[in-house]
Each structure stands twice: as C-alpha cells, then as structure tokens.
Ligand code: SF4
C-alpha cells in the first residue's frame with residue numbers, strides 16, 4: 601500500500617485559552633485510500649492528542665463528522681485524500697459557533713429540528729388491536745429520499761440565507777417536516793405548517809440550491825423546500841379566497 | 848408565529864419564472880432577428896397588430912408582460928437582500944411599485960389598440 605505525506609492546516613480554538621482561532625500545520629504520513637478523518641485520527645494518535653473533532657461511524661451514516669474541507673462543507677469520513685492536492689485546509693462547519701477546534705455547537709439546529717415535530721402524528725387513532733398502519737410502496741416512494749437525512753448540518757453550513765438570517769429554520773428541518781407531511785400515515789401537517797409556512801420558515805429560502813449540492817445523502821433539501829412553497833401557496837389561496845375555509 | 852403572506856408575491860414570481868424560462872429565449876431570438884430585418888412573414892406588423900387587437904391576444908400579452916415584471920421585481924428584491932441590502936421593506940415597496948405601474952400601463956396601452 602502506498603503512503604504519502606499529507607499536509608493539513610487545521611483550525612484550532614480553545615475559547616478558554618485562545619483569544620482567536622488560529623491554524624496549525626500538521627504533516628502526517630497517510631495511506632492512499634485514506635479519508636480526511638483518517639488523517640485527523642492519525643494526528644490525534646501519534647502527533648497531537650489535544651486535537652478535538654467529532655466522529656463515530658466512519659461510513660457516512662451518523663452525520664457527526666461534518667467540517668469545512670478546503671472551504672466546502674463535507675463529511676470528513678467521505679472526503680478521500682487522493683482527491684486533494686497540496687495543503688488541505690480543515691475548519692469547523694461554517695455558520696455554527698465553535699465549541700473547540702473542529703467541534704461546533706449544534707444547539708440551534710437541534711432546537712429547530714424539535715420545533716418542526718419530526719415524527720409521525722397519526723391522522724387516525726386506531727386501537728392497537730386493529731394492527732399496523734399500512735403503506736404501499738408507491739406511498740413510501742413519495743417521501744423516501746427526504747427520509748435519508750442524517751442530520752449532518754452540511755446544508756446549514758452551505759446555506760447563505762442561514763448565514764444572513766440565523767432565525768431561518770433551514771434546509772434539513774423543513775425537509776424533515778415535509779417528509780412527515782408527505783407520509784400517508786401522518787396527520788400533523790397543519791401543526792407543522794404553523795412553524796414552516798412562516799417568514800422565518802420556508803419563505804426565508806431564496807432557492808440558492810447550495811444545500812442540495814453539498815448533501816452527502818442526495819436528500820435534495822432544495823427540492824423539498826420548493827415543494828413546500830408550492831403547497832403553502834395553495835394553502836394561502838385556499839385560506840384567503842375560499843369562503844368558509846379554515847384559517 | 849403567524850403564517851406568511853409571501854405566497855401572494857411568490858406565486859406571481861413562480862408563474863412569471865416558469866413563463867420566462869419558456870418564452871424569454873424565443874422572444875429574444877425573434878426580436879434580434881426582427882432588429883436585423885429578418886422578421887418572418889408571420890411577424891409582420893399587420894399580423895402582430897391583428898394579434899394584439901384581438902381580446903385573447905391582449906390577454907396573452909398582458910399575462911406575459913405582467914408576470915415577467917412581477918417575476919423580475921421579486922427576483923431583484925431577493926437578490927438585493929442576498930447582496931446584503933437589509934432594507935427589505937423599502938426595496939419591496941419600490942420593486943413591486945414598478946411592477947404594478949408596468950402592469951397598469953400595459954392594461955392602458957393594450958386597451959387603446
Ligand atoms: S439534508 Fe443532507 S446535508 Fe442536510 S442535514 Fe440532511 S443529510 Fe445533511
């Protein structure tokens with residue numbers, strides 16, 4: 601197996617000690633098939649144990665290893681070293697406060713996720729004895745790709761609207777709300793609409809589309825948000841122009 | 848948080864965008880050809896006049912002109928916001944005023960044909 605020297609420039613920041621974040625250079629021997637996360641692990645193991653970053657699965661499933669790699673939000677376990685030339689710059693995910701080094705504070709995202717009620721709210725309440733809520737493959741296909749989200753927050757780091765307006769609910773949260781709204785077993789759409797059909801909800805989106813470009817799971821959040829806009833617009837006309845329609 | 852009223856302007860924006868995507872390139876091409884003196888017979892003055900004088904032709908022209916205007920207005924508003932101009936309300940009033948004026952003028956001119 602081939603080995604080569606990889607140069608990494610990693611953002612370091614310990615809020616209790618450092619006044620400002622700064623970059624630190626590392627030179628680490630890496631195998632040909634390694635990803636950026638492997639290089640970070642090698643640094644932590646044998647060069648600098650004080651380096652902080654999050655990861656768990658090493659297979660693009662847990663969503664915890666997102667960081668800016670050469671300025672782009674990527675999963676570090678999915679960014680192959682062989683695709684980079686020269687010094688690789690590694691920074692914490694943009695648009696989130698830094699907790700320490702490459703670890704960001706995700707509270708804002710978690711809070712927004714909770715607000716859109718990302719779980720099934722049954723439309724009809726069946727007694728357990730009546731069996732499960734059934735769904736056909738066609739009904740599943742309606743929302744399946746929107747359910748692939750791993751909450752990695754890459755889309756928030758890529759979104760210029762979120763950068764400008766931190767109150768924006770953002771791509772993944774709205775997409776997840778949409779995923780449940782599209783589910784044939786769900787009856788919670790009106791509750792979620794109160795949160796997502798607002799100025800700081802889907803209407804803050806100006807369809808830049810960066811979220812869908814960086815999403816590692818092909819969730820296409822930008823597509824979901826445009827569908828939410830169309831559906832919310834139809835709601836609006838129904839609520840305001842049809843006499844007797846519920847507001 | 849109250850539901851947004853943006854659907855009013857967004858529906859005009861979306862309809863205008865769809866129409867613009869389909870029609871604008873064709874119109875640009877035809878206008879360029881006409882400007883260089885290559886207007887096909889179908890686009891002669893008499894033919895176009897007859898088209899614009901027909902009530903359905905008027906409706907079509909008004910729809911195209913107005914939706915293009917509202918689309919451009921909203922696009923400009925959002926673009927200015929993206930460029931960091933934070934006076935959204937002020938920008939919105941101006942761009943939508945231009946679109947509304949343009950719509951009113953089209954109605955006026957079309958009515959006189
Ligand atoms: S939508 Fe894609 S980029 Fe955004 S959090 Fe989910 S998986 Fe990550």
Ligand code: FES
Nearest residue numbers: 657658663665677
């Ligand atoms: S370590 Fe789990 S997604 Fe990268």
